[in-house]
Amino acid sequence: MYELLIYFPLLLALMSIVLRNKGFSVYVLPVWSIVQTVIIFFLVFSKFNFLYHGTEKYFAVDNLSGLFLIITGFLFIGSSFHSIDALKERNKRDSSFYTFNLLVFVFAVNALLMSKHLGLMWVFIEATTLSGAMLIYFEKKHSSIEAAWKYIFICSIGVAFAFIGIIFLSAASTHSVDLFFYEMNHNAPLMNKTWLKFGYTFALIGFGTKMGLAPVHSWLPDAHSEAVWPVSAMLSGALLNGAFLAIMKLTRITELAGIRSFSSTLLLVMGVLSVLTAAVFVQKTKNYKRLLAYSSIENMGILSLCLYAGGGALFAALIHALGHSLTKASLFLTTGNIYRRYHSKEIFNVSGLISTDRMSAIIWIVSFFCIIASPPGLLFVSEILLFKELVQKESYGLIILLFVLLAAVVYGAAFGLLKICVGEAPLNIDKTRFPLRNYIPQIIFVSAVIILGIYMPVSFKSFIDSALEVITK
């Protein structure tokens, strides 16, 4: 049944490019997104509570990929509803082009999440680069072309790095040439440590580029700020997670091979650099979408640090990924509402959102507080778990550094993101309310984050636990 998630998007993508019908292009997205999410739920929860390796050779849905599939499914629903408005004033050529690329992107992400094979995973990550580049380029403006160029160029080099890493990994495994994860896990203790280190380093840099870890994050602010808003949400919520999944699985191999301290150090360095970068540029940037992008970098840094800490922090990593995806998607989707009203992404051109579009403003503010990890959000829980683990590891210096940097992030983000809500609105702003589909997805995302932050059902906990078993057992 998982084939549906791979072939069907491709099929629909081809149909949209062949039919060139605007109605089809616009409405195929919400319909398919809902169907896809239903399929994902069926796939994940019909096999609940046991590890499922799948009968097929290359693809499988286990609980870990299931979690990320669910996230992707939800985000896809949200952004496809927003796509209706994003495509409203476009001609049919643009619409079908957009739909084609978005569906290819979704196909690539689905396939990447489900693949059991490192090489395949690499291929699909590259595929997200290509389709993503076209989506970033969609606005056809000067800046969007520049962003798309940087995205494709930097990410291509990134995935080239990842490929070098894969070659080294295969060189490291003395026994088998297979790049299946379970094979590699199985062979890990026998692997040549030095080559494994090389392989891990290069793969980490490569996949880290896609994930947005500093110092190879540089494409991320440009791409996230220039893409259409539903695409920004998908990039930040789905793509980064996919790369993170790859890194988690690779880290698992190093753990089994007994060089966990090596991989931890790399993750630590990249994580701290990411949070540092975010802390620096959150103060500096004048563009609210770029600010959100830097916040993504910060959160990716935290994910990387969770992976560094290991143990209980792995749980934190999964719920942090979930919480970050939903919250960031909510923020990025809301930037659409803001942008369509103010026609600007500059913080200083936008003011008084609370009086022009109260609903968006409320969503925006609540999501902002969720993203800076204020209680009662899921991110608060995950950061607490991370810090708890760090305290147990007695890495107090790191905790102090993180506190300082996170406080800087909060300060800068609050300044930029809340500023657009207050003050007097410019006079010529249209105050009519958008259709409800522009608000409902964000409301659902944010309330899910808050509810899970307050009360995490036992079934949810055991689902995450079983997802963790994939990379711990």
Place this chain on the structure above:
Amino acid sequence: MSAIAAVLIGVSLLYISTTARLESYIKMLMLQGILLFMVAAGNAHDISFTSIIIIGVETILFKSIMIPLFLLKTIRKNQIKSDVESYFSGFTSLFIVTAILTLGFLTAYLSASSNAVLEPLYFGISISAMLTGFFIIATRKKLITHIMGYMILENGIFLLSLSAAKEMPFIVNLGVSMDIFIGVFLAGIFINRIKTNFDQHDIDDISRLKD
């Protein structure tokens, strides 16, 4: 024979570093594609026929025909001046690439002495090719040369995968080459777009998005 081809790839790197004409770059890319096929075919003791076909498609069709032709077309269409603009002089570039080659062979020597996982000669040349690719990307001003640098990097990686002496699953190989091809294709399209949209003399000035 394959060893000679590999060494020739190294020589082509030296040539690339000194030449100042884009056409020479493209010719060298074509040559490298053919040489790579020769390297791969020379090692084909235990490779199946399908793999040979795939490698052939990859190297001959993509690397030495389609991509160079496409790049040539891009250059012509956008009326890109045919000289390579570099931050470094030809002599300095040559010197650095020589150093890179030396480093590559040093690596090969070291890896051969310690560990026999990789074929030392290919490994050294692939390292050199990758580093040269980065060198080209970092020091040449034109966007189109960045793509060429990326192609050199990719050739190096291909050589590296050959040096691993282990077969990649063919699906992966095919996917890889498809991806690279489409990636370069897209990059070329973007160069077109940049030319048409930016409406300015220098298409290489794309550093407006910054903080």
Place this chain on the structure above:
Amino acid sequence: MNKIFLSVVLFSAGGLLSVILPKKISKIVSFLLIIAGSFIILLSSINYLLFSSLTGESISVIFSFPFKEVIFKIDSLSSFFILILSCGFIFNSYSAFTNSVKKKHSSRFDFFFLSIFYSAMILAVTVSHSIIFISLWEIMTLSSFALIMLNHSQIEDFPFKINYLAAMHIGMFLLLGAFLYISADTSSFILSAPHQFKGIMFILLFCGFAFKAEFVPFHPWAPHLYPEMPAHVSAAFSGFMMKLGIYGIMRTFISFGDIPLWCGYAVLGVSLATTFYGIIFAFVQRDIKRLLAYSSIENMGIIGIGIGSGIISFHYGYTTAGIFSFAGALIHALNHSIFKPLLFYSAEVVENITGTRDVEKLGGVMKYAPVAGTAFLIASLSICGIPLFAGFAGEFSIYIGLLKAIVKNPSAGNVAFSVLAVSLLALSGAIALITFAKAFSVIFLGEKRSQHKFEKESVSSYLPLITLSLISFVSGIFPQFLVKLVSRPLLDIFGMDFYASFGYISQLFKNLSFVSILLSSAILLMCLIRYLISRNKIKISDTWGCGYDKPSSRIQYTGFGFSENFSSSISGIIQQKDKKASVSGIFPREAFFAARFFDIFESKIYYPLMKYFRHALSVFSNIQRGNTQIYILYGLIFALAAVIWIIAGA
């Protein structure tokens, strides 16, 4: 049904209904619900404090992973703070209600966030789980932040609001660090003592709570924030949110058991600095609410002095002195939450009827607002610690605590420190006196100093003013009841062995009460006599014009003129920046004089620190230059570094 639970439910219902119901009835409904909730919890806390037979109610909530079981429990300390809170809630929500009725544009979310704010505070003082405590702490911050943002959306104040948020966040991080550190020691998240006390825990906790309680140097967020807020928010901040910082300090420090001596001295030292600093900056302000903000800082310092000297006394085993100090701290906290909101409410009446908060433009408000004026007078007398009014009992008890400790102290250094503390406290009291004498007289007495049109005060503002004035007076006259309220928390904390000390305290306060009754009746009697004697022998005339025929109201002494003498004698501490054009030439141009005062910590420490921090960050800020080649080089350099590391390792 559990009282905490019930009141929180009532608060939340009020908050939700205020958003859901139609605008006309929503406010009254939610107001009544919040009042009901406050009364329920007020009565139950008073009950608990006065009748020692009662045991605390507790409610256990099973949270899921990672918090597990969380217990909300009323014990004596929390019920004392609930008393402070709920008493404040009643007047506070009344003020919010009248505000919202008066101002048509006021947001309907006001009550929504107020109810969250109240619930979070009530839950925060009852919870015994450190992480949930931090969550509630942060929710409290966020809802108060929402209240600030709702009420004034002027863009100029925006940075100060963000500073508040950032300061509270830093405070939360410090607390989080402390609690995680403790939990690593006790391996549970229950708010309890670690097996082994470490100095770092104390420092983190104290600094974390000091951000909330506005101890110097953690205060600079406050003075900018208060002026722009409506009274019900500023009264909430100053009246009871700051007290939660004190609650946190009491709760955690006490759980530590025996704290090293240096901690006590640290608390005492910081509090003395806070007291002195707060009051001298209150002295030079010309904005009423800023003045009140700095004065809140001073009062927090006084409470801190009580806590610090209490810790020191208990360390030496001077239990009576310690009990006096802690009792003083708690009593002063309670009293401060009575008279400070009173000051804010009357300041708001002044602002409403005159349209300005600038002391230099006011004057003669008493004739327009006699009730607010009298309330302000009573609150001023209270805050100066004048006998007969609320502030005296707490300060007196702290003094006695310090003196009792001095009497028994073994070493010259300690005595000198304590004598210094007493004198600094007295000095702050003296400056507080002239500060509030100035504020009261310049605002309410004399004549108008500007062309503003003043209105009459409205009857709707009377209720809190009169009630709170009466409470301040009654609690000043009968301080023994305050002792009764604080006795149970302190006995629960320190054990029943100190019952005798309490007997001594109550006896002392009974004496004081007797004298106060005598004094107040003597004053009333003499006033009556004065009235009767000179009622018929009065001639109304103008003030003597000092030789001018037509004196104008502008020749009155200004607030700045009043404070100049003193502020110039402490000019080393207060930074004054003047801007003036003096009179010169035969046909002089218009002359003016303007003076501004800068908070030293803000202008000399925080701004430079932030500048340096930004500077340090901007070292990195060149990395995002827009040049793709450089971006790629970063990755390459990182990879090369990693490769070298691996090779070096192999």
Place this chain on the structure above:
Amino acid sequence: MKEIILKYAVFGIYIIIFPFIYIGLINKLKNIWCGRKGAPVFQPFYDFVKLIRKTEVISSKTTYIFFFAPVASFVAVIFAALVVPGPYGISIISFDGDYIFFAYLLSLSKFVSIAGAMDTASSFEGMGAAREASFTSFVEPAYMMLLTTIVYATGFLSFQQILFVIQGSTGWSFITGAPIIVALFIMLLSEGSRIPLDDPKTHLELTMIHEVMVLDNSGMSLALINYTSGLKMCVISSIIASVLIPQETVGYRYILLFFAIIAGTALIVGVIESVFARVKMSHVPRFVFTMVSVAIFVMAISFLKIFRGVI
């Protein structure tokens, strides 16, 4: 019982009569020093009666504060007098920490007199209030420091006890006593607004401090203010007296010595007023701050004595 009534009666007479005599004595001495005969010592009392009977002029700009402020100040100082040990060496009201209560009663008096002055909307009265407020603000901490040092030396917390046992205590000697009395005397001069801080007889408003505060008071309020001022000086003098009188002295000897010392302080004030000019206005805070320095000095001496046994 009879003795108690006697004690209260003496105390009452002392409180009612002595403030007038105190001011009268100062004036008399100043006059004699100048070679004049001077008004009778009871002249302030006659003035008081005269003022009470006069019609009062009240500014139209004032509120009830102005009307009642002198009364509140008066009652506060009366209560302060009750706290301090009187002619018998005992206080009427005594409890632990009453000397703090004393300080705060003086504060109450100061507060209401400032408020009363500011209520007239006059520039000069505001100026006087400002000066009074700022110049005397160092008195309270210095007083607290002084008394707290004595508390430490004696181990008691109430006025009556600390002043009673001070001479027998370990901290006591004439070396400590002298600076204590100097400090208290500065306090007396500043609370009573006398030369060299302030000149009660000046006639230029710009240079006045306390007197300018009461420019608009007349009739009964002026009478009360004058009385209050005398009483304040009396009260501080009685602290000086209690410090000076040896512990063994009892009975009528105590009373006589007490009154003699009070009269003595009045005469010293008179002498000072005759031979000194007032200090420059901007030097007044410095002069008052001397009291703080002296208090620190007292503390240092006591510590040397108590902890090191020297002196």
